[in-house]
Amino acid sequence: MIRPLARVDLRTIGRLWLALMAAGAEADPSYRTVDDPLAAFAPIIEQEWTRTDPFVRCFVAGPAGAPFAFVTLYPLIRPPVLAMPPAALIGDVFVAPEHRRGGIGRQLVAAAASAAHGAGFPGLEVGTLVRDARAVAFWKGLGFVEQRVTLVRGAS
Numbered sequence: 001m002i003r004p005l006a007r008v009d010l011r012t013i014g015r016l017w018l019a020l021m022a023a024g025a026e027a028d029p030s031y032r033t034v035d036d037p038l039a040a041f042a043p044i045i046e047q048e049w050t051r052t053d054p055f056v057r058c059f060v061a062g063p064a065g066a067p068f069a070f071v072t073l074y075p076l077i078r079p080p081v082l083a084m085p086p087a088a089l090i091g092d093v094f095v096a097p098e099h100r101r102g103g104i105g106r107q108l109v110a111a112a113a114s115a116a117h118g119a120g121f122p123g124l125e126v127g128t129l130v131r132d133a134r135a136v137a138f139w140k141g142l143g144f145v146e147q148r149v150t151l152v153r154g155a156s
């Protein structure tokens with residue numbers, strides 16, 4: 001059921017991404033988007049998320065053309081002086097509300113971790129809104145622990 005993003009999924013993935021943005025704004029009202037954010041972001045979905053180098057950048061769950069969940073990942077660029085293993089950065093994960101709490105999010109992250117590990121990126125990082133209690137609970141439930149804190153001033 002978990003598979004790489006295909007071009008036939010692009011329209012639906014755009015809608016899911018918009019729902020993800022709305023979930024972020026609901027959890028933290030300072031996380032606002034511009035009007036029509038998809039117009040600005042669609043080229044990134046089409047060009048970046050369909051890439052397969054150095055690993056598949058987006059996995060989805062659901063039938064061709066009608067996915068209901070996705071995860072994205074990117075190679076993480078670290079300063080070359082850090083003696084840390086290569087890592088992938090998870091960009092977003094979203095599961096449509098009617099499919100939640102069934103392990104889909106966990107399976108998507110497992111697929112992402114496996115793809116990155118297989119390509120020589122054993123580490124995995126993610127950032128999330130500290131006010132989004134559900135998202136924080138999800139990442140901690142998957143074994144992620146806090147490593148650094150982002151501090152903001154004048155953000156809202």
Ligand SMILES: CC(C)(COP(=O)(O)OP(=O)(O)OC[C@H]1O[C@@H](n2cnc3c(N)ncnc32)[C@H](O)[C@@H]1OP(=O)(O)O)[C@@H](O)C(=O)NCCC(=O)NCCS
Pocket residue numbers: 020023091092093094095096099100101102103104105106107127128132134135137138139140141142
């Ligand atoms: C966060 C999200 C991806 C979880 O997806 P999901 O498919 O429901 O998650 P899973 O069923 O795989 O849950 C895995 C673990 O995460 C934790 N978890 C998931 N949802 C949780 C919730 N609402 N409250 C507390 N813990 C939760 C649990 O530890 C769970 O394990 P368990 O079911 O064995 O108890 C989904 O709620 C979502 O899309 N939210 C909106 C977008 C978002 O917040 N994305 C993350 C920020 S990038």
